[in-house]
Amino acid sequence: MSYASHLRCRECGRCYPLEPVHACEFCFGPLEVDYDYRAIGRAISRRRIESGPLTVWRYSDLLPADSEQAVDIGAGFTPLLPAQNLGEALGLCRLYIKNDCANPTWSFKDRVVTVASTKAREFGFDTLACASTGNLANAVAAHAARAGMKALVFIPADLEQGKVVGSAVYGPTLVAVKGSYDDANRLCSELTDRYPWAFVNINIRPYYAEGSKTLAYEVVEQLGWRAPDHCIVPMASGCLLTKVWKGIKELAWLGLVDWAHTRMSGAQAEGCSPIVQAWERHSFNVRPVRPNTIAKSLAVGNPADGYYALKVLADSGGSAVAVSDDEVVEGIKLLAETEGIFAETAGGVVIAGLRQLVAQGRIQPDELVVAFITGAGLKTQEAVLDRLVPCLVIEPHLASFEEAIAEHREAVAAGRQTNQGESHG
Ligand SMILES: *Cc1c(COP(=O)(O)O)cnc(C)c1O
Numbered sequence: 179m180s181y182a183s184h185l186r187c188r189e190c191g192r193c194y195p196l197e198p199v200h201a202c203e204f205c206f207g208p209l210e211v212d213y214d215y216r217a218i219g220r221a222i223s224r225r226r227i228e229s230g231p232l233t234v235w236r237y238s239d240l241l242p243a244d245s246e247q248a249v250d251i252g253a254g255f256t257p258l259l260p261a262q263n264l265g266e267a268l269g270l271c272r273l274y275i276k277n278d279c280a281n282p283t284w285s286f287k288d289r290v291v292t293v294a295s296t297k298a299r300e301f302g303f304d305t306l307a308c309a310s311t312g313n314l315a316n317a318v319a320a321h322a323a324r325a326g327m328k329a330l331v332f333i334p335a336d337l338e339q340g341k342v343v344g345s346a347v348y349g350p351t352l353v354a355v356k357g358s359y360d361d362a363n364r365l366c367s368e369l370t371d372r373y374p375w376a377f378v379n380i381n382i383r384p385y386y387a388e389g390s391k392t393l394a395y396e397v398v399e400q401l402g403w404r405a406p407d408h409c410i411v412p413m414a415s416g417c418l419l420t421k422v423w424k425g426i427k428e429l430a431w432l433g434l435v436d437w438a439h440t441r442m443s444g445a446q447a448e449g450c451s452p453i454v455q456a457w458e459r460h461s462f463n464v465r466p467v468r469p470n471t472i473a474k475s476l477a478v479g480n481p482a483d484g485y486y487a488l489k490v491l492a493d494s495g496g497s498a499v500a501v502s503d504d505e506v507v508e509g510i511k512l513l514a515e516t517e518g519i520f521a522e523t524a525g526g527v528v529i530a531g532l533r534q535l536v537a538q539g540r541i542q543p544d545e546l547v548v549a550f551i552t553g554a555g556l557k558t559q560e561a562v563l564d565r566l567v568p569c570l571v572i573e574p575h576l577a578s579f580e581e582a583i584a585e586h587r588e589a590v591a592a593g594r595q596t597n598q599g600e601s602h603g
């Protein structure tokens with residue numbers, strides 16, 4: 179049983195029963211799940227959470243679906259790692275990485291889809307669908323397979339191979355739309371009205387979005403029940419950022435953590451930064467853009483939650499940054515070389531964005547900072563492929579190896595001399 183009580187319009191406050199609907203009939207505002215927090219407050223405790231399963235379902239009291247019937251392939255409870263090496267490189271002494279590469283389909287989207295697919299099955303749907311920039315497609319295809327549901331997944335036709343294969347392997351109907359994510363999403367909105375399918379990010383969106391809160395719950399629990407001073411989160415539609423904030427606030431309302439005035443900052447790639455552009459104009463009015471960036475998982479030109487993300491940035495005292503594609507690749511390399519974590523392009527956006535925020539003085543050196551790494555790098559190999567040192571190719575003999583390694587060392591030494599002052603190699 180879930181403590182979700184109804185859906186509420188974020189604009190006019192009208193309430194709706196818990197059904198597969200996502201927009202207010204009166205003002206077209208987005209609907210959000212509301213809960214019986216009094217009942218939750220009586221039931222929940224740190225201890226109860228700590229004795230739960232090692233998945234997002236340990237927080238089922240704060241999720242809008244029945245955990246007993248969960249479509250569960252093990253999403254959540256990913257590592258929170260102190261990042262001393264990266265912290266030193268960036269000038270931060272209390273930096274943590276929340277590593278959501280460690281999810282079943284290697285991105286944070288498993289969190290939202292385990293909730294959405296559970297709810298869709300509760301509603302009686304037999305088909306799980308989505309419009310996706312790639313990671314959502316992977317998570318929907320995998321959870322549908324587990325649930326015994328049909329899967330129908332729409333992606334832009336120019337997606338990275340790792341994301342295409344990472345969906346196709348689970349056997350969905352995979353539709354490549356010749357256009358952007360925003361084109362695919364618009365098509366799916368039309369299909370939602372016409373067919374009885376559960377589009378996780380359209381008609382099931384209110385439930386889906388709640389899954390993102392689990393990132394906040396985990397970080398707070400893994401820090402020993404304290405809230406970070408500063409979170410830095412990648413933004414596509416802006417949903418994740420708003421839900422991490424909601425998650426921290428809920429724990430504070432429920433008395434599970436002291437209210438710590440966590441500041442929320444968001445990062446985008448310059449080639450698709452409608453939320454950051456609005457932030458820099460001091461406006462809450464997001465103007466849609468045509469995406470052009472290697473950070474394809476974040477390439478949402480018309481972000482559904484852009485307005486709400488801007489509110490969270492402003493209300494929490496955070497900031498927004500955009501980084502170039504070159505900085506994205508440098509961010510991926512820096513995280514990999516300092517902490518042993520191979521993130522996808524969205525992770526590069528976060529690390530490069532963090533570097534900027536520290537340089538601008540928007541994050542202080544002694545703040546407890548959590549950087550959210552939301553997806554794994556093997557899915558976006560294209561981004562780094564031509565920036566890596568090629569391997570030494572040798573014959574299977576000692577002499578061949580020693581010749582090659584000597585040449586290699588000379589080349590590295592020569593490289594050092596030309597890049598004077600740089601410390602890597
Ligand atoms: C979807 C996604 C996000 C953020 O998505 P929102 O639409 O802002 O919630 C961040 N990182 C990765 C890797 C993603 O796939």
Ligand SMILES: [Zn+2]
Nearest residue numbers: 187190202205
């Ligand atoms: Zn309304």
